[in-house]
Amino acid sequence: MTPLRLSILVAMAKNRVIGRDNRLPWHLPADLKHFKFLTMGQTIVMGRKTYESIGKPLPGRANVVITRQTDYEIPGAVVVNSLEDALLVCEETSTTDTENFIIGGEKLYQQTIKICQRMYITEIQSDFDGDVFFPQFDPGDWEETQRDKHVDGNLEYHFVVLDRNSSTT
Numbered sequence: 367m368t369p370l371r372l373s374i375l376v377a378m379a380k381n382r383v384i385g386r387d388n389r390l391p392w393h394l395p396a397d398l399k400h401f402k403f404l405t406m407g408q409t410i411v412m413g414r415k416t417y418e419s420i421g422k423p424l425p426g427r428a429n430v431v432i433t434r435q436t437d438y439e440i441p442g443a444v445v446v447n448s449l450e451d452a453l454l455v456c457e458e459t460s461t462t463d464t465e466n467f468i469i470g471g472e473k474l475y476q477q478t479i480k481i482c483q484r485m486y487i488t489e490i491q492s493d494f495d496g497d498v499f500f501p502q503f504d505p506g507d508w509e510e511t512q513r514d515k516h517v518d519g520n521l522e523y524h525f526v527v528l529d530r531n532s533s534t535t
């Protein structure tokens with residue numbers, strides 16, 4: 367079987383905030399474009415709250431939504447009741463070209479940061495108020511393989527790619 371390519375995709379503020387009142391705290395169209403570019407044709411895995419925040423399955427991608435509710439149904443998405451089942455769905459549907467993206471939220475990042483091989487992080491270089499955060503991690507476990515700096519008005523943000531050091535897997 368093809369080894370599972372599992373990547374985290376997140377936008378976070380300098381103070382690690384990723385959301386507020388179940389939505390993104392910033393308006394950054396370039397980041398939404400970046401998200402679309404990376405995920406199109408791939409598999410996206412998300413928690414139920416993130417799904418409800420988006421409001422519909424995202425077209426052109428296999429959508430996997432995790433909830434403990436056994437009667438939760440979404441036409442156009444696969445609903446599973448555990449992370450293990452989500453990873454099984456990814457395994458069963460992946461080809462060598464498939465990248466499986468964990469797209470949030472906080473609860474999903476907490477459970478997958480130890481097992482993903484890559485993180486695409488949009489580092490927003492300002493603090494924001496929020497109620498959900500990206501988990502702390504040891505930078506020594508990761509190698510920064512890309513950093514593209516951008517500015518939108520008075521908001522500076524960097525598209526960063528971190529690959530897990532092979533010694534830590």
Ligand code: NDP
Binds near residue numbers: 415434
């Ligand atoms: P999540 O999106 O992580 O969803 C949490 C829910 O997912 C749980 O309540 C549960 O659903 C289900 N779930 C999680 N883990 C499991 C499991 N192991 N087994 C079964 N079900 C599980 O919620 P958060 O509140 O942590 O994050 C949402 C916030 O994150 C929002 O503010 C959103 O805007 C933000 N966000 C930010 C992103 C960014 O890049 N800045 C990206 C994505 C989200 P149930 O309660 O139905 O059982």
